[in-house]
Amino acid sequence: MSIKKINYKGILAGLVLLAIWQGVSLVTPSYLFPPLQEIGVDLFYIISNGETLQHALTTMARILVGLVISFLIGTLLGLIMGMEDSINDIVRPVLSFIQGVPALSWVVIAVIWFQQVELRIFFIILITALPNFSFQAFDSYKAISKDLREMMLVFRPRSNQMFRMLIFPSIIPDLFTAWKVNLGNSTRVAIVAELVGATVGVGYQLSSAQSLFDLPMALAWTLVLVIFVIVMQIVLGRFENSLLSWRPKAER
Amino acid sequence: MTKDAIVFKNVCKEFSPGDFGVRDLDFQIKEGEMVAIVGKTGCGKSTAFNLLLGLTKPTSGQVKVDGLDPYQSFQEFKGKLGMVFQNDRLLPWRTALENAAIGLEVNGLKEKERNKIAMEWLERLGLSGWEDKFPHELSGGMKQRVSIARAFSVDPKIILCDESFSALDELTAIKLRKEFVHLIRENNKTGVFITHSIGEAIEMADRVLVYKKPGHVAKEITVPSEIDVKKMEELRKNILNGMDIA
The missing domain is CATH 3.40.50.300 (P-loop containing nucleotide triphosphate hydrolases)
Incomplete structure (x- = not known):
């Protein structure tokens, strides 16, 4: 990252927030507002200890696998809906219904439906992320310029050429938006799913910290998740910038 | 006859x-x-x-x-068939050369071959040196030139x-x-x-x-x-x- 791109205002805001927390921790019991050094020690323990790190990595793997599969199925479904109105007429109400069900309800349903913990968590991530990918892909497909479609058709491309040369590049920006939205949502949903019945994962560790009334540890685990989401957002942003490097950059 | x-x-x-x-x-x-x-x-x-x-x-x-x-x-x-539309209809994610080569790509020509033909057309239309630019980096007249190159490069009947x-200034038109x-x-x-x-x-x-x-x-x-x-x-x-x- 170049010096120019460092967000000094953002860093300052973060430092102010930390200073306020530390100030409050001095005048309140430590089980309510633990001092930063206590959280820092627990965070270091999580990252440096093989066993705890495995919990963090398991949760991240669950989120990423769930998201990648939701992305593949959801995007394909969205494109088919865009191409075939009859399929859209059938699938859209189902997806809208699924999207309307609260994530917590899906957790309860999944606990009853699936005994296997991994399957349960995977199902919850899939069912909550898939509609968003589908709708984004659908909207994006429908928004492809008629002018550009006609231009391509003059050359008589095959379906795969049409997809590679026009459709895929047209929908990429919206798919990145869907990824960014779903990343945060799926992280929250995965943790809730892990709270119920999982014996490995950040959700399970948060549940343990709660039962031990260990707020520094709960906050340290929370920070692990926040760092994961931020790192993933940066990775997505880099990937997006490299794929969409053709876009004009606004000067203001 | x-x-x-x-x-x-x-x-x-x-x-x-x-x-x-x-x-x-x-x-x-x-x-x-x-x-x-x-x-x-x-x-x-x-x-x-x-x-x-x-x-x-x-x-x-x-x-x-x-x-x-x-x-x-x-x-x-x-x-x-080749078509030059009212507006340039260039794909914004493709360079001038890649846009000019669209028809050739659809026709199955290898990258080297299609780039050679598309480049020849861009040169004939005075766009030598602009082949790596994206459409937003080109003027209206240049974009329309690329779309002419795109139409001619497939050698249509x-x-x-x-x-x-019609959308260009009178001199360029x-x-x-x-x-x-x-x-x-x-x-x-x-x-x-x-x-x-x-x-x-x-x-x-x-x-x-x-x-x-x-x-x-x-x-x-x-x-x-x-x-x-x-x-x-x-x-x-x-x-x-x-x-x-x-």
Whole structure:
């Protein structure tokens, strides 16, 4: 990252927030507002200890696998809906219904439906992320310029050429938006799913910290998740910038 | 005897009952001919082009391009048609060179080969050094040049042009028009272009088809190869008469 791109205002805001927390921790019991050094020690323990790190990595793997599969199925479904109105007429109400069900309800349903913990968590991530990918892909497909479609058709491309040369590049920006939205949502949903019945994962560790009334540890685990989401957002942003490097950059 | 490149025989396109895009459209265009279609806005010129390109199906009548129905034999027209649209219609994620090579890529040419051909066309159109630029980095005239290169690079038999110079400033339009006519003649293509400008039609075409609502040819005017001011004015009046304007 170049010096120019460092967000000094953002860093300052973060430092102010930390200073306020530390100030409050001095005048309140430590089980309510633990001092930063206590959280820092627990965070270091999580990252440096093989066993705890495995919990963090398991949760991240669950989120990423769930998201990648939701992305593949959801995007394909969205494109088919865009191409075939009859399929859209059938699938859209189902997806809208699924999207309307609260994530917590899906957790309860999944606990009853699936005994296997991994399957349960995977199902919850899939069912909550898939509609968003589908709708984004659908909207994006429908928004492809008629002018550009006609231009391509003059050359008589095959379906795969049409997809590679026009459709895929047209929908990429919206798919990145869907990824960014779903990343945060799926992280929250995965943790809730892990709270119920999982014996490995950040959700399970948060549940343990709660039962031990260990707020520094709960906050340290929370920070692990926040760092994961931020790192993933940066990775997505880099990937997006490299794929969409053709876009004009606004000067203001 | 020169073959017919394009034949429209009693062609109708009815979008909804009573709403005709074209009606009883009848005309022939010979191979190597340069024909202008003029007419008021909404008189069915673009519908005729869509029928010619095989993008829309005629309700009745027959469209033949190079002896085939462009709608029924859609895939047979790979590489046979080139089109320069009113706006450039460049893919924004592709460079000028990649845009010019779109048709060649569809035709299955390897990257090296298609880039060589596309680059030759860009050079002929004065875009040497601009091949790696994206459309947003090019001026309106440059973008339209890329779209001309894109149309010519597949070496089509027929080139269509839909008011392609109307959005450009007058000086650029005059220059591009001349280049376009030169390329059509030099490469022995059949050219059909839609224009609002009577001057442009007389300047570029061998023959002018005057369109009237609902999409039929009201008048056909042959443009002589040598035109003086008096003859020019006569032709202009004749065309305007066909459009019921004069």
